[in-house]
Amino acid sequence: MHFSEDDLRTALQRKKPSAGFTERVMSRLDQPRTQAAPPTDRSGLDEGFLSRLWSRQLRWASAGALAAALLATVGVMTYRHHQEVERARGERARQQVILALRITQSKLNKVFQHAQNSTEHDSKIRRNSL
Amino acid sequence: MDQGTEVSVGNSGIEARLQAALARTVQGDSSAFALIVEEHQAMVFSIAYHFLQDRSKAEDTAQEVFLDLYQKIAGIESPAHLKYWLRRVTVHRCIDQGRRQKYRRETALEEAPEPVSSTFIADPLLTSRLQDSVAALPERQRAVIILRYEEGLGPGEIAEVLNMPVNTVKSMLNRSLAQLRKKLTSKIGKVRYAFF
Numbered sequence: 001m002h003f004s005e006d007d008l009r010t011a012l013q014r015k016k017p018s019a020g021f022t023e024r025v026m027s028r029l030d031q032p033r034t035q036a037a038p039p040t041d042r043s044g045l046d047e048g049f050l051s052r053l054w055s056r057q058l059r060w061a062s063a064g065a066l067a068a069a070l071l072a073t074v075g076v077m078t079y080r081h082h083q084e085v086e087r088a089r090g091e092r093a094r095q096q097v098i099l100a101l102r103i104t105q106s107k108l109n110k111v112f113q114h115a116q117n118s119t120e121h122d123s124k125i126r127r128n129s130l
Numbered sequence: 131m132d133q134g135t136e137v138s139v140g141n142s143g144i145e146a147r148l149q150a151a152l153a154r155t156v157q158g159d160s161s162a163f164a165l166i167v168e169e170h171q172a173m174v175f176s177i178a179y180h181f182l183q184d185r186s187k188a189e190d191t192a193q194e195v196f197l198d199l200y201q202k203i204a205g206i207e208s209p210a211h212l213k214y215w216l217r218r219v220t221v222h223r224c225i226d227q228g229r230r231q232k233y234r235r236e237t238a239l240e241e242a243p244e245p246v247s248s249t250f251i252a253d254p255l256l257t258s259r260l261q262d263s264v265a266a267l268p269e270r271q272r273a274v275i276i277l278r279y280e281e282g283l284g285p286g287e288i289a290e291v292l293n294m295p296v297n298t299v300k301s302m303l304n305r306s307l308a309q310l311r312k313k314l315t316s317k318i319g320k321v322r323y324a325f326f
Contacts, residue, residue, distance in 0.1 A: 003256060003314065005279065011260035012280035017175040017189050022167045025196045029160055 144169070148209040156204050163203070166212070167196050173213070173281070174220050180276050181224035182231075183265040191227065195220050217281065218291045221273045228269040256314075263313040271306040274299055 148169060154162035174195050178188035198219060199206075206212050264275055270292065277288045285303070289296040 002311070003260060007253075007256055008260060008264075008275070008279045008310075011257045012176075012180050012264065012276060014172050014176040014280065015179050016172050017192060018185075021171050021175070021189065021192070022164055025167050025171075025193050026160065026164055028193065028197055029163070029200055 145209045170216055174216055177220045178224055191223055225269045259314055263310050271302050274302045275306050
């Protein structure tokens with residue numbers, strides 16, 4: 001549907017507030033905050049707008065700090081888990097070495113025993129032939 | 131004296147009175163402030179009303195703006211600066227409020243505030259639909275449309291009030307008008323009018 005800029009201007013034409021508006025504003029001036037502030041901000045900027053901007057920056061900074069803290073926590077936990085895994089792996093390797101040494105020792109004992117038995121038998125045969 | 135000269139003399143007369151009222155208010159004359167309120171209440175209230183589509187909220191907002199002005203009047207340098215300050219503060223308050231509330235038309239048509247001046251009688255249904263559609267726009271776009279078509283500001287002036295680049299204002303204007311056309315087409319599309 002087409003509408004003209006004049007239609008838009010008509011739809012948005014100025015409206016009056018209800019009667020007595022000025023009196024209502026003036027009566028609120030008589031309440032505690034009535035003194036006109038001394039000249040401070042000559043730029044005429046809205047302090048509320050600036051404080052909203054500042055609180056928005058604070059919110060972003062807080063979100064950033066929280067994200068950094070979370071990342072640091074996750075990093076520490078990952079590192080500790082990695083350390084645990086390495087420690088377990090090292091322990092397993094140690095056990096395997098001990099087992100290998102035991103097996104080797106057992107086999108060496110058998111070989112030694114066999115060698116000793118052979119030497120005794122040879123000595124007996126030499127004594128009998130004399 | 132022709133009409134053009136009369137108007138400009140009248141305007142400079144009002145400006146001189148406002149300049150004097152500003153100076154007297156700073157010196158502590160609160161009755162001088164009443165003249166400032168009287169002169170600008172329609173502008174402030176209108177911006178708030180068209181933005182919030184709620185008469186009582188618009189009045190509350192307008193009152194708060196003037197109370198703020200009273201606190202900061204010493205920083206206002208001229209009547210032109212005053213107008214700029216009032217528009218800027220009103221729009222930013224409305225944008226904040228608009229973000230906190232969902233749009234809901236509170237005012238029945240018959241209770242709508244009286245216009246400042248009556249122009250030609252446009253299609254009342256179209257007027258109502260346009261008002262609804264403007265009030266449903268995102269806050270910054272709504273502000274741009276109101277400042278352009280209610281206050282009659284150019285893109286440069288709108289950019290200063292809203293603290294935006296001029297090109298952003300222009301593209302927002304085009305986008306908003308396109309959205310308004312689309313909204314009206316989808317709302318009224320199925321209704322046949324004798325006019326078209």
